Amino acid sequence: MATVATASSSSDLPRTAKGLTAELNYVRYEHRLEEQYLPAIRALISKDLSEPYSIYVYRYFLYQWGHLCFMALDPFDSSLIGVIICKLEPHSVHSAPTNRGYIAMLAVAAPCRGRGVATSLVKMAIDAMASRNADEIVLETEETNVSAMRLYERLGFLRSKKLHRYYLNGNSAYRLVLLLKPIDPDGPADLALEEHERGTFTV
Numbered sequence: 001m002a003t004v005a006t007a008s009s010s011s012d013l014p015r016t017a018k019g020l021t022a023e024l025n026y027v028r029y030e031h032r033l034e035e036q037y038l039p040a041i042r043a044l045i046s047k048d049l050s051e052p053y054s055i056y057v058y059r060y061f062l063y064q065w066g067h068l069c070f071m072a073l074d075p076f077d078s079s080l081i082g083v084i085i086c087k088l089e090p091h092s093v094h095s096a097p098t099n100r101g102y103i104a105m106l107a108v109a110a111p112c113r114g115r116g117v118a119t120s121l122v123k124m125a126i127d128a129m130a131s132r133n134a135d136e137i138v139l140e141t142e143e144t145n146v147s148a149m150r151l152y153e154r155l156g157f158l159r160s161k162k163l164h165r166y167y168l169n170g171n172s173a174y175r176l177v178l179l180l181k182p183i184d185p186d187g188p189a190d191l192a193l194e195e196h197e198r199g200t201f202t203v
């Protein structure tokens with residue numbers, strides 16, 4: 001799978017950022033790629049995310065839902081530029097049963113940000129989950145993560161809940177939800193949606 005990401009060129013940029021002037025390679029994760037890419041995936045994600053994830057957390061997602069995970073690769077040397085890791089499973093705690101997609105991790109190498117790489121990765125993940133009959137996609141992001149909030153809200157995600165002191169660093173988070181199917185007004189209530197519609201979440 002390959003998609004175009006446009007960017008302005010600059011001779012000052014590192015190699016991966018220069019690569020964005022060409023067509024990036026967007027690749028669906030496969031188990032055979034673990035040895036080549038898992039160390040780079042861990043390095044990229046642990047650099048910026050506040051939660052320290054063990055190797056087992058990565059394998060939990062990648063072994064079961066590798067088909068919902070995508071990587072952006074430098075077209076020149078195939079090095080990792082960005083990654084998104086997701087899962088999709090039935091969910092019914094406090095709500096009507098839904099097929100719920102979840103974006104667990106998303107990161108783009110710092111020199112390559114602001115050029116649409118994360119947007120492309122999120123769109124691919126949404127398409128992959130939608131094609132597997134997901135009803136909704138949720139995620140949490142730190143309330144202070146302005147670029148992530150803008151990115152997701154631009155793609156149609158709504159704030160469904162504020163999670164106070166959600167992260168180990170004490171920061172609060174927003175739970176965001178993207179509804180992929182129309183809500184059945186006669187169906188059982190969904191707590192997150194009710195909160196959103198009642199406006200009981202704290203902003």
Ligand SMILES: CC(C)(COP(=O)(O)OP(=O)(O)OC[C@H]1O[C@@H](n2cnc3c(N)ncnc32)[C@H](O)[C@@H]1OP(=O)(O)O)[C@@H](O)C(=O)NCCC(=O)NCCS
Binds near residue numbers: 005109116120140
């Ligand atoms: C959040 C993060 C993933 C965003 O990655 P990114 O690749 O820079 O995101 P995008 O380029 O798709 O979007 C960012 C901006 O670039 C703009 N953009 C999108 N496509 C573009 C393009 N082709 N050319 C220029 N700019 C573009 C977007 O409009 C957006 O601008 P805005 O924030 O002003 O609305 C990245 O900052 C990151 O890895 N942060 C650390 C980890 C993290 O916070 N992950 C999210 C946890 S939930």
